[in-house]
Amino acid sequence: xxxxEQDPGPFNVPEGATVAFNCTYSNSASQSxxxxxxxxxxxxxxxxxxxxxxxxxxxxxxxxxxxSQYISLLIRDSKLSxxxxxxxxxxxNTDKLIFGTGTRLQVFP
Amino acid sequence: xxxxxxxxxxxxxxxxxxxxxxxxxxLGHDTMYWYKQDSKKFLKIMFSYNNKxxxxxxxxxxxxxxxxxxxxxxxxxxxxxxxxxSAVYFCASAKQxxxxxxxxxxxxxxxxL
Numbered sequence: 001x002x003x004x005e006q007d008p009g010p011f012n013v014p015e016g017a018t019v020a021f022n023c024t025y026s027n028s029a030s031q032s033x034x035x036x037x038x039x040x041x042x043x044x045x046x047x048x049x050x051x052x053x054x055x056x057x058x059x060x061x062x063x064x065x066x067x068s069q070y071i072s073l074l075i076r077d078s079k080l081s082x083x084x085x086x087x088x089x090x091x092x093n094t095d096k097l098i099f100g101t102g103t104r105l106q107v108f109p
Numbered sequence: 110x111x112x113x114x115x116x117x118x119x120x121x122x123x124x125x126x127x128x129x130x131x132x133x134x135x136l137g138h139d140t141m142y143w144y145k146q147d148s149k150k151f152l153k154i155m156f157s158y159n160n161k162x163x164x165x166x167x168x169x170x171x172x173x174x175x176x177x178x179x180x181x182x183x184x185x186x187x188x189x190x191x192x193x194x195s196a197v198y199f200c201a202s203a204k205q206x207x208x209x210x211x212x213x214x215x216x217x218x219x220x221x222l
Contacts, residue, residue, distance in 0.1 A: 043199055043213035044152065085150065097167065097211065099152040 003027060004100035006088050012106045017078045021103045023071040023088030032091040032097075033064055037072050038102065039084045047073075047086070078107045112136050113214035115200050121220045122190060128187045130217045132200030140164075141183040142201040143175060152199070158183050160206075178184065189222045 006023045013019045027035075033050035048055065050062040050071055060072040071088055088100035113134045122128055134141065143155040157165035161177040172188045183200060200214040 041216075043215050046210050087152070096154055096157075096167075101149060101151050102153070 002100075003092070003098045004088055004090050006086075006100040006103045008101060008103060010104040010106050011076045012108060013078050015078055015080060015107055015109055017077055017107075018074065018076045019103050019105060020075075021073045021086055021088075021105075023073075023100055024091045025069050025071070025098070027090070027092050027098075028066075028069060029093035030090045031093060031095070032090075033062075034089040034091075034097075035060075035062060036087040036089050036099070037070075038087055044087055044099075058072075075105075078105075080107050080109065083107045113164075113200055113202055115214040115217050117217060118215065119218050120219075121165050121167040121222065123222055124190055124192060126190050127186070127188045128190060128219070129184055130198055130219075131182070131184045132201075132214055133182050134200075134212070134214075135181065136202055136204075136212065137181075138201045138202040138212075139180060139205050141177065141180070142203075143183065144199040144201060144213075146197040146199060146216070148196070148200075156183075156185075166174075166221050179183050195221045196221055 004017040004025050036044040037047045038044040050064045054063045060078045063072045085102040085104045087102045090098045114183045116131045140159045146152045155169045156175045158177045171198045174186045177183045199216045203209040203210040204209045
């Protein structure tokens with residue numbers, strides 16, 4: 001079983017749609033959780049950290065369920081510029097960042 | 110201003126050759142990393158250095174040797190390149206350890222023929 005699992009997609013959605021990505025992690029002792037965004041042929045960039053109480057940044061909402069070892073990212077009112085791969089990232093109890101393989105999002109006009 | 114830079118951006122070489130990739134960060138960070146992203150887009154840590162000292166070596170073949178001449182630079186030397194080494198190699202840096210946000214370089218696309 002992979003340490004961080006994501007649905008690879010692609011998710012093809014029209015502009016303005018709401019889309020949700022899910023992620024599960026295997027190490028219950030994981031410390032911190034993040035969503036990174038990676039555009040085609042570019043480097044990953046931090047989108048947002050994920051806190052236990054859930055957190056929002058504009059159109060993006062992240063949720064964490066430690067009991068189920070599950071992380072989600074919700075994007076509202078999708079824009080064309082949201083098209084990218086979204087990487088679920090977990091910092092494990094040895095302090096390493098473990099990356100999921102990413103979920104690809106394609107927003108069309 | 111480029112925060113984390115890598116050279117070269119592209120590297121095409123023959124099996125058996127030795128090559129180096131350079132990384133520099135101008136953010137004043139203490140910790141630097143090398144990651145490998147394979148053809149399936151799986152991004153995996155290879156090495157971590159903190160203040161020029163090796164912290165993590167993730168079961169990487171000893172053909173890969175990182176070198177940190179100072180805390181702003183972390184280079185990666187690869188001996189006897191193999192087909193399976195073809196990947197994108199990303200350098201990253203963070204202010205102090207894993208808890209901080211990591212900033213990635215633009216990547217070096219290595220193709221071994």
